[in-house]
Amino acid sequence: MTDVDARPITVAVASGKGGTGKTLVATNLAWMLAREGRLVTLVDCDVQAPNDHLFFETGEAQVTEVFVPHIEVDAERCTACGACRDACAYGALRVLGSTVMVFDELCHGCGLCLSVCPQLALTETPRRIGEVRRADVLAPGALVLVGGRIDIGEVRSPEVVRVARERALREHADVIVLDTPPGVACTAVASVHGADLLLLVSEDTPFGLHDLRLSIDLAQELGIPAAVMENRAGPMAEDPSRSMLETLCFERGVPIWARIPFDRRIAETYARGGLVLDESERVQRALADVADAMWRQVGATHEVGTP
Amino acid sequence: MKTIVVASGKGGTGKTTMTALFAHAAAGTSRIALADADVEASNLPIALMAQPVSCEAFAGGSVANIDPGLCAGCGACIRACRFGAIYTPGEADPFTPFAVDPWSCEGCGACAYVCAVDAISLEHLQAGEACTATSTVGPLAFGQLAAGQDLSGRLVTEVRERASRLAEESLADVLLIDGPPGVGCPTIAAITNTDQLVAIAEPTVSGAHDLGRLADLADRLGVPVAVVLNKSDLSAEGADQIRAMCRDRGTPLLGEVPFDPAVARFLGQLACGIEPGTLFASSPGLKAAADAWVRIAGSLELARA
Numbered sequence: 001m002t003d004v005d006a007r008p009i010t011v012a013v014a015s016g017k018g019g020t021g022k023t024l025v026a027t028n029l030a031w032m033l034a035r036e037g038r039l040v041t042l043v044d045c046d047v048q049a050p051n052d053h054l055f056f057e058t059g060e061a062q063v064t065e066v067f068v069p070h071i072e073v074d075a076e077r078c079t080a081c082g083a084c085r086d087a088c089a090y091g092a093l094r095v096l097g098s099t100v101m102v103f104d105e106l107c108h109g110c111g112l113c114l115s116v117c118p119q120l121a122l123t124e125t126p127r128r129i130g131e132v133r134r135a136d137v138l139a140p141g142a143l144v145l146v147g148g149r150i151d152i153g154e155v156r157s158p159e160v161v162r163v164a165r166e167r168a169l170r171e172h173a174d175v176i177v178l179d180t181p182p183g184v185a186c187t188a189v190a191s192v193h194g195a196d197l198l199l200l201v202s203e204d205t206p207f208g209l210h211d212l213r214l215s216i217d218l219a220q221e222l223g224i225p226a227a228v229m230e231n232r233a234g235p236m237a238e239d240p241s242r243s244m245l246e247t248l249c250f251e252r253g254v255p256i257w258a259r260i261p262f263d264r265r266i267a268e269t270y271a272r273g274g275l276v277l278d279e280s281e282r283v284q285r286a287l288a289d290v291a292d293a294m295w296r297q298v299g300a301t302h303e304v305g306t307p
Numbered sequence: 308m309k310t311i312v313v314a315s316g317k318g319g320t321g322k323t324t325m326t327a328l329f330a331h332a333a334a335g336t337s338r339i340a341l342a343d344a345d346v347e348a349s350n351l352p353i354a355l356m357a358q359p360v361s362c363e364a365f366a367g368g369s370v371a372n373i374d375p376g377l378c379a380g381c382g383a384c385i386r387a388c389r390f391g392a393i394y395t396p397g398e399a400d401p402f403t404p405f406a407v408d409p410w411s412c413e414g415c416g417a418c419a420y421v422c423a424v425d426a427i428s429l430e431h432l433q434a435g436e437a438c439t440a441t442s443t444v445g446p447l448a449f450g451q452l453a454a455g456q457d458l459s460g461r462l463v464t465e466v467r468e469r470a471s472r473l474a475e476e477s478l479a480d481v482l483l484i485d486g487p488p489g490v491g492c493p494t495i496a497a498i499t500n501t502d503q504l505v506a507i508a509e510p511t512v513s514g515a516h517d518l519g520r521l522a523d524l525a526d527r528l529g530v531p532v533a534v535v536l537n538k539s540d541l542s543a544e545g546a547d548q549i550r551a552m553c554r555d556r557g558t559p560l561l562g563e564v565p566f567d568p569a570v571a572r573f574l575g576q577l578a579c580g581i582e583p584g585t586l587f588a589s590s591p592g593l594k595a596a597a598d599a600w601v602r603i604a605g606s607l608e609l610a611r612a
Contacts (some may be wrong), residue, residue, distance in 0.1 A: 016348045018488040019319010023513060048489035049317050049520065051513035089368065089415050110389055110415030152523045155460070155492040182318040182488055183347030186457035193410050205571075207323060211348040218454040222410065264541075271542035273512035 008041070008169075009298050010176045012195035012224075016211030018182035020201045021231035021260070022046075024270055025287075026179035027055045028277045032287050033175055034143035041173035042137075045191035046181040047130060047148035047160040054273045058135035058145055066148075066163045068156055069109045070127035071102045077121035084113035084122065105155055129154040132164045134171075144171050157181075158190035165191075182211075184218045192218075196298050198226040199290065200254070204237065204245040212245070216252050225297060226254050229290060233259040257293045258286035308479055309607050310501040312344070312530075314486030314494060316517030320509045321537040324570060325596060326485040327354035329505075331583040332600035333481060334444040337609055340479040341442070342470035343449035344497035345487040346435065346462045354574055357440035357447045365465060367434025367456050369414035371407045377426035380404035384418035384427060393418060410455055434458045437465045439473065443577075446473040460492030467497070480609055490524045498525060503607055504532045505561070510545030515552055522556060532558050533606065535599045539563035559606065562599025567592025 013026040023046075030042035044052040071093070078099050085093045085100065092106035093113060104127065114122045130150040137143040148164035150157050168176055180191035192198055198219045202212045212228070219226035228249050236242035237259050240250070249256050260266070261282055269276045276283050313326045323345070333339050343351035352359070371392070373384070384405055385393040392411035396403050407418075419427040435452040448469035450462045467484065474482045484501065487493040498504050504525050508518045518534070525532045534553050539546050546563070553560040564570070569590035576586055587597040 017319060017350075018315075018348070019317065019509075046489075048491045048494075049513075049517040051317070051516055054512045054516060087416070087420070089413075108413050108415060110413065110417050111387075112415050112417040112420060115387075115417065115420060150491070152490060152520060153495075153527050155495065157489075157491050158457070183459075184454045185347050185452055185459045185493075186455060187491065188347070189410055189455040206353050207348075207350040210350060210353055214348060214454070221454055268542050271509075271511040271514075271545040 008173045008176045010195045011197045011199055012178040012180050012192040013199045014180045014192055015182060015201045016184055016215040017208055020203050022201050023051050023179055025201050025229060026177050027052055028275055029287050030177045031275055032277055034138055038174045039141055040175050041144045041146060041168045041171045042177045043164055043168045044147035044179050045161045046179060047150045047157050050147050050149050052179055053147050055275055056137045056145060058137050061133040061135040064132045065128050066130045066160050067126035068129050068159055069124035070104055072123045072125055073100045074121045075099050077119045079119055083116045087112050087116040129156050130160040132167050134167055157187040161190040184214050195224055198224050200226055200228045201231050202228050203232050204243055209244055209248055216254055228254055228256045230256055230259040232262040258289040260286050308474055310482045311503045312484040312486050312498050312501045313505045314521060315488060315507045316521035317514050318488035320507045322507050323350045323354050323485050325507050328596040329600045330444040330483055332597045337480040338478060339445040339481045339483055340470055340474035340477055341445055341447040342466050342484045344463045344466055344484050346450040346452045346459055349449045349451050351485040352440055352449050355442040357442040359438050359440045362436045362438040364433050365435045365437050365462050367432040367458050369429040369431050370409045370412045371418050372428050372430055373405055373407055374426045375403040377424055378404050379424050383421040387417040387421040435462055437469055439469055446477055448473055460496040463493045463496035490520050498530050499528055501530055504530045505603055506532055506534045507537050508534050508549050509538050510542045510549055515548045533561045534558055535562040537564050538566040540565045561602040562595055564595040565592055569593055
């Protein structure tokens with residue numbers, strides 16, 4: 001590679017609505033780019049419903065556990081003065097009788113309570129909330145899968161996403177593909193923040209259009225260039241007078257880079273956990289178009305070499 | 308009154324469409340109220356063509372702001388922040404030693420606490436809004452979270468409280484909640500303390516994997532789970548996997564809805580004034596959805612209105 005900028009190109013595959021095909025696009029795009037000879041790291045940021053690993057045979061995974069601080073109260077020292085409770089922005093500490101109760105599910109781990117306690121009665125111990133698994137899919141380093149997974153019942157998904165993305169940066173890939181969770185809240189933002197490009201997988205349905213608007217709003221607020229990849233496109237998709245998606249994207253100044261047509265065989269292959277790239281010429285072409293547009297888009301900030 | 312939540316683990320399995328179909332199927336025999344607990348991408352109001360009645364701002368957390376005129380440049384804040392939200396703009400803004408990235412800031416106030424010259428203030432944010440609406444099947448509460456906010460669980464709770472009030476006022480027999488995807492805060496807020504979770508599963512490897520995670524969460528929260536398999540004929544292998552999973556876990560499989568374009572047309576046709584009963588009898592997918600509702604209602608012994 002001839003990259004002058006050592007920073008990898010980071011593409012976030014996203015959508016407001018669930019089930020539009022983010023995982024389909026992210027897994028197949030990563031696979032295609034890796035086969036072209038680029039060093040690719042695919043990061044599964046959908047830590048609540050992580051599915052990327054179901055589509056690849058991988059080597060043995062290295063597991064990194066994700067911990068957050070748990071606050072321990074030294075009952076001997078605590079005078080129940082309430083300073084920690086008053087300082088906590090999340091209501092995670094409550095004074096009960098002569099001591100303080102800690103609610104782990106509300107704690108963000110900011111550490112402010114430790115600083116304000118006049119008795120130095122608070123300490124932190126690590127508490128596990130999930131894990132990040134790193135595995136090679138092809139030759140070592142050619143295609144790496146880094147998958148975050150939050151433990152059932154835990155709520156600090158953005159922290160698991162943060163650890164997964166940090167782990168991915170250690171791979172020194174040319175391209176990082178982020179498979180992100182649906183929505184526009186904290187976990188979605190933690191997943192796309194700092195990406196060079198948002199690839200919004202969308203469908204031309206009333207729900208799809210409503211949620212695409214929210215995703216475009218988010219992209220614009222974050223200042224990340226966005227492009228749309230239409231999935232399950234109907235026969236009229238390329239007729240601007242019939243396509244609501246086309247109208248919306250035109251109004252919002254977001255390009256549509258490619259379309260994957262509705263095809264039952266694609267759905268069936270995906271259902272089995274297969275990669276559709278080799279089975280569908282249309283998918284191949286759509287992803288090649290996306291890759292071309294991607295290199296043009298990020299060419300301004302990255303020197304993109306041919307592998 | 309019974310509270311039923313429709314959820315899925317994986318996104319896009321058909322939660323909202325199925326909730327709307329259940330609502331129309333139920334409206335014939337029960338009084339219902341509804342809540343859309345997917346406050347990140349609220350689609351039930353669209354599906355029910357609901358008319359908003361009132362919306363209220365939902366107060367969110369805070370974000371730190373550094374006054375460059377007061378900042379002495381000591382760097383105590385950047386050391387105190389555990390979220391990496393404080394950065395040095397450098398050449399981009401040479402007169403601002405430290406600035407806050409609002410997308411990373413969690414509003415804890417640790418930076419303001421350590422700032423010796425009081426240059427840091429916390430500004431309150433609006434996290435979104437909670438709304439009430441009417442629809443032909445019953446009153447509806449929904450919400451929309453502002454982009455990047457981290458209070459989705461609390462907004463879901465607010466939406467559920469609104470919906471409970473609507474249900475009481477309208478003497479509803481059933482509160483039907485359209486849940487969010489995933490197993491995080493909003494899902495926990497949506498399914499806690501409900502009488503029945505109806506998981507909409509799809510016959511894919513992802514669908515099975517995420518259904519398992521949702522069922523584990525429901526078990527921990529003590530909420531009974533039943534499954535409706537959607538797009539059941541998409542993959543025989545995938546459907547068998549879901550059926551086997553239900554058998555192994557002892558989870559009732561209350562319906563299988565085949566892939567049927569009529570399901571997508573249903574809501575549009577209702578808008579044209581066609582009776583729901585006529586539509587439910589008109590196609591295999593719609594009939595299967597209505598049958599699934601009858602079994603859900605039967606299992607909860609819903610009173611007939």
